[in-house]
Structure formats: C-alpha cells, structure tokens
Amino acid sequence: MIVRIDPESAVPVYEQIRAQIVLMVASGTLVPGTQLPTIRQLASDLGLAKGTVSKAYEALVSQGAVESKGRHGTVVAPHRSEVNPAVAEHRLRESALQLAVTAQQVGASKAEVRRWLNEAMGQIRGAST
Secondary structure (H helix, E strand, O other): OOOOOOOOOOOOHHHHHHHHHHHHHHHOOOOOOOEOOOHHHHHHHHOOOHHHHHHHHHHHHHOOOEEEOHHHOEEEOOOOOOOOHHHHHHHHHHHHHHHHHHHHHHOOOHHHHHHHHHHHHHHHHHHHO
16 A cells, blocks of 8 residues: 655645545555554554554544454455435535635635546546446
C-alpha cells in the first residue's frame, strides 16, 4: 500500500491518509479483507506521529471503510450492498463541506471544484469497471 503525504498541502495529514485509503478501497486496489499496515508501521514508513495515523484509521473505521480487529489489525471492510440513506446523506454532506472549506482555503472556483470532483468520480468509476 503506497500512501504519499504532501507536507505543503492545506489538507491535514491524517485526512490525506484517510482520503487515499478510501480511494484505494473504492477503486478496488484494496479489496475487502486486505490487512492495512499497523498504525506503528505506517507512521514509521511515513515519518509521522502514531497519533496522526491513528486519527486517520479512526475516521476510516467510523465511515465503515475498514474494520478494526483488535490485536489482529485493521482490514478493509466488506462492501455493503445497501447503505442507509440517512447515513449516506450525512457522509455526503460532511464530505461536501470539507471540500468547500478546502476550496475556499486554496482559492479554487466552483468550476474548478466541479471539474476535480468529476475527475475523481471518473477515476473511481474507471478503476471499478
């Protein structure tokens, strides 16, 4: 699993980790049951504090992308065929707000944000077909 951190990015490091893992899961690069590196190992590999990686993993668990198996590590969660509509709406609103804040911080226009969102959706659709 390759995760890259951009220290110059306005996006917090834990969010960079979370977003990259979500993309790998959505694209099928990480399949259900795949074991993620331990928090300690990924922190060491990236030269980060364990707390930063832990925060990313906690966010992944809370959104259902991965499951914590305690002493047996963290694995990619099985795909769920049905998503609770209220949960889906909440997650989408949360993500949209986060995207809007980042766009404002970097001075991106609405047109740029739409283009990047469409590009990201295309990457996920293209990788899963």
